[in-house]
Amino acid sequence: MRITFDELKGFLDEQFPQGAAYGTLQKLGDGWAEMKLEVDEAHLRPGGTVAGPAMMGLADVTLYAALLSRIGLVPLAVTTNLNINFLRKPVAHSPIWARATMLKVGRTMGVGEVFVYSEGIEEPVAHSTMTYSIPPER
Amino acid sequence: MRITFDELKGFLDEQFPQGAAYGTLQKLGDGWAEMKLEVDEAHLRPGGTVAGPAMMGLADVTLYAALLSRIGLVPLAVTTNLNINFLRKPVAHSPIWARATMLKVGRTMGVGEVFVYSEGIEEPVAHSTMTYSIPPER
Amino acid sequence: MRITFDELKGFLDEQFPQGAAYGTLQKLGDGWAEMKLEVDEAHLRPGGTVAGPAMMGLADVTLYAALLSRIGLVPLAVTTNLNINFLRKPVAHSPIWARATMLKVGRTMGVGEVFVYSEGIEEPVAHSTMTYSIPPER
Amino acid sequence: MRITFDELKGFLDEQFPQGAAYGTLQKLGDGWAEMKLEVDEAHLRPGGTVAGPAMMGLADVTLYAALLSRIGLVPLAVTTNLNINFLRKPVAHSPIWARATMLKVGRTMGVGEVFVYSEGIEEPVAHSTMTYSIPPER
Numbered sequence: 001m002r003i004t005f006d007e008l009k010g011f012l013d014e015q016f017p018q019g020a021a022y023g024t025l026q027k028l029g030d031g032w033a034e035m036k037l038e039v040d041e042a043h044l045r046p047g048g049t050v051a052g053p054a055m056m057g058l059a060d061v062t063l064y065a066a067l068l069s070r071i072g073l074v075p076l077a078v079t080t081n082l083n084i085n086f087l088r089k090p091v092a093h094s095p096i097w098a099r100a101t102m103l104k105v106g107r108t109m110g111v112g113e114v115f116v117y118s119e120g121i122e123e124p125v126a127h128s129t130m131t132y133s134i135p136p137e138r
Numbered sequence: 139m140r141i142t143f144d145e146l147k148g149f150l151d152e153q154f155p156q157g158a159a160y161g162t163l164q165k166l167g168d169g170w171a172e173m174k175l176e177v178d179e180a181h182l183r184p185g186g187t188v189a190g191p192a193m194m195g196l197a198d199v200t201l202y203a204a205l206l207s208r209i210g211l212v213p214l215a216v217t218t219n220l221n222i223n224f225l226r227k228p229v230a231h232s233p234i235w236a237r238a239t240m241l242k243v244g245r246t247m248g249v250g251e252v253f254v255y256s257e258g259i260e261e262p263v264a265h266s267t268m269t270y271s272i273p274p275e276r
Numbered sequence: 277m278r279i280t281f282d283e284l285k286g287f288l289d290e291q292f293p294q295g296a297a298y299g300t301l302q303k304l305g306d307g308w309a310e311m312k313l314e315v316d317e318a319h320l321r322p323g324g325t326v327a328g329p330a331m332m333g334l335a336d337v338t339l340y341a342a343l344l345s346r347i348g349l350v351p352l353a354v355t356t357n358l359n360i361n362f363l364r365k366p367v368a369h370s371p372i373w374a375r376a377t378m379l380k381v382g383r384t385m386g387v388g389e390v391f392v393y394s395e396g397i398e399e400p401v402a403h404s405t406m407t408y409s410i411p412p413e414r
Numbered sequence: 415m416r417i418t419f420d421e422l423k424g425f426l427d428e429q430f431p432q433g434a435a436y437g438t439l440q441k442l443g444d445g446w447a448e449m450k451l452e453v454d455e456a457h458l459r460p461g462g463t464v465a466g467p468a469m470m471g472l473a474d475v476t477l478y479a480a481l482l483s484r485i486g487l488v489p490l491a492v493t494t495n496l497n498i499n500f501l502r503k504p505v506a507h508s509p510i511w512a513r514a515t516m517l518k519v520g521r522t523m524g525v526g527e528v529f530v531y532s533e534g535i536e537e538p539v540a541h542s543t544m545t546y547s548i549p550p551e552r
Contacts, residue, residue, distance in 0.1 A: 015183075016183065021180065022191065042159065045153075045154065049216075051195075052198055052216075052217045052220070053160065053191055053194055053195035053198060056191055056194045056195075056220070057189075057191035057194075057195075060190055060191060078187075078190075078224065079190045079224055080223065080224050081221070081222070081223050081224070082190070082194070082220075082221070082222050083219070083220070083221045083222075084219070084220050084221075085218065085219050086216065086217055086218050086219070
């Protein structure tokens, strides 16, 4: 693992001051991360459920954290592809959390998957895969 | 076309009061829609560019508008799959806008594609395809 | 589990006589399946590696098997969306095999993920997610 | 355009001797290509329709042709991500054809989209987006 939990938390706070809108870091391991989002009114949509973009934002930043555990604090790694399947309706006012795992970290790109959960539901509410492009100049 | 521009605009304002964070309706046709997002600090990320979730949120709601042009004002249509490729770096403080087109609207699902543009760049900055599930009880 | 290994093997042989070109059933559980493909010249591509469509075909049929373990022998279940990430170069003349797991089986659709492996490489060579549409008239 | 129709046709015949199973080149332009597949028994599946992998193989090779129109005859360009939505049931014994268009061709990767058609149906039967990785050593 190239970075510690505290180093990453400090980096995210500094680089993404608005990042709390996407989620906060809970756990970090070698090639994996967990983040949590406290759902508020801004994240809801008709039908009393969590909006898709809130789940996508959480999934995106959680995989970013998992990637950084392997490559270090690289601000310019960017998502190039994201695919997400919405599986179940989250509980409207419960927090959602995500667990991301890298499937491959190469020299120029990283691919991983993310399961998103809603507190109070055992099975995942969404599943996403993503590709991150890693800038060459590090 | 099952609804007018004004009917949809009123519906979106009512059902998604926080929806302006995703984008505002610009144009609407039979099976297509255009929406625009004024990018502010909350939508930026390190490297001086627009955050992926801002583009995903805009793409998602624009395809929702395109779908409703065909099926009417159905609040409970939900995204089941979204795939997005990020193609170019948007201009940091320029508005982004999206044009969504339905590829198929069936009885239980609709599939469409969305091009996302950044004002000042001719070619698209992102391209997304999505599946919406249409509830049976209409 | 709605069917046995032998019932599914017989069904696949009968319904997909050309199916051996996609893979053969190895293991079957409740919501999961494993299939294997003996790679021959028809599956190779320049660079001495297995062609993408061979891996996609194997992934597709393996998730179909996993789905049938839950819904029974439904010939008309069809793939509506498939996303695949190619992670590593398979060994050219080694068999490839896939393990598929359902993430959700609803009334009208099933979503699952598939890891594809190349014999001789520990980590997955591809990862796919898919949505199957389940016909109503069963 | 970096290559002619005849140069690409010769290249595909030489590098992919089994390639006719995926499709044959019909038209080629700057950043786009059309290919056609004569559907035979090997491409069918239960329900009297064309198998998904036949459409995926055709889409994959057609986008490869479109990419080569821009970068020249690079055998080792490989697909890293493919997403496909199956929209309509193709006619069982009609040829299928595909039109691929590049959305971006960068230094290390190309992204494009493909519409797949079944002769006798006006609207597309499938739509796919793909990312190709372009090897550095050219």
